[in-house]
Amino acid sequence: MIEELLVFLGQNVVIGIFGLIFFILTYRNSVTLFQWIENQTYGRKEFIMNKFEFLHIKVKEEYVVYALLAIAFVIPSLIAAIFAFWGSFVWAAIFFTLFALLGWFIPKPLINYLCQQRIDQYQTQMIDGLNLLTNGIRAGLSMPQSIALVVNEMPAPISQEFNTILQQSKIGSPLEECFENLARRIPTEDNQMFVSSVNILRETGGNLAETFDTIVGVIRERIRLQQKIQSATAQGIMQGITIFCMPFAMALIYYVSDPKSMEIMFVHPLGIALMILAVVLDLIGGFFIYKIVKIKV
Known part of the structure; x- marks a missing residue:
């Protein structure tokens, strides 16, 4: 006592x-x-x-x-x-x-993730959006009218981004500047190529419809390549997830089968230190696995 x-x-x-x-x-x-x-x-x-x-x-x-x-x-x-x-x-x-x-x-990377999801959605909608722009231009519509067609026919986020272009243009901003703002908001290679093509052809003259068809072909090829890479790396991703979860699963199994042998890991200072070290090392290993299997196109 x-x-x-x-x-x-x-x-x-x-x-x-x-x-x-x-x-x-x-x-x-x-x-x-x-x-x-x-x-x-x-x-x-x-x-x-x-x-x-x-x-x-x-x-x-x-x-x-x-x-x-x-x-x-x-x-x-x-x-x-x-x-x-x-x-x-x-x-x-x-x-x-x-x-x-x-x-x-956590809030900053979480919000960055949501922004990246929006950018990815915009990227997947670019093909349909550019096709609408092409059809509008070939039908004799002006660029602002073709943009309005995309705003009315397409869902968010591409309709919201193109609507921002229209709203900025209505308050007096040059259309070229509005497209540059779009490129800053959506900093993808395909969008940069689209914005640069529009601004250059509006200054020098040219066939916007044919240019948009070329951009659509490039985007389709890039998406096809991304899908092939995702299929090739799917096995590595699952293996990485399995390896990452294995220590936690083993700890749970040992705790269920013999609770007394695991209780010391949660009570003794050395056990607590070892648990923290194991979690930190597992997180570091998971980070490196994520970097290995993540391939940018």
Whole structure:
């Protein structure tokens, strides 16, 4: 009984010392810390608002700030409080740090992923959109009228992007500048080729319909090549996913078959350190596998 009490007091003293050191360092640098948090939060807010504008998502700026603070601090604090209530202060600190880092760094790549999905959708719609432009030009329509045809007939996102061209043109921007803005919003090789062709032929003269037919052929060939590469790398992707999930599956199997042998990995400091090391190494291995099987065309 006395030994258990001494062990309990020893653990609390160590936690208290680390907590006191953390409080002193935080208090002495509180002004700098909160200024850094404010700058980072508002910097991410501007980034997110710009991306939301690209995604055609309307949301108030203060809601973005509240969401960032909730994801990075409020949710990790609640999770840490639950573990602390159960008496596991070490795991409370670990999960607070883990979820705080995830909440801080995840929004940016997640929004970039959504933007890339939109760009990919635009890319797949370019063939039908350029065919509509070609038909409109061959029918005697002007370029703005052909663009309006795409806006009315095609779904988002290509209809939204072409509608942005029309709206910018209506407020007085030159059509060439509107297309350059499109190239900046959708920075793909096919779109750059399309914008450059339109602007050059509008200045020098030429057959836009034939040029669009050529661009459509190039895009079709690129899509066909991408599909072949995806088929060739599908096996490697599945193998990578299997290897990445294997350590977690083995840990679950050992825990179900013999819980006592695995409990030490979640209680003893050395076991916790080994678990963290295993997760980090697994994530690094998964990252390298992802880079190997990802081929750009």
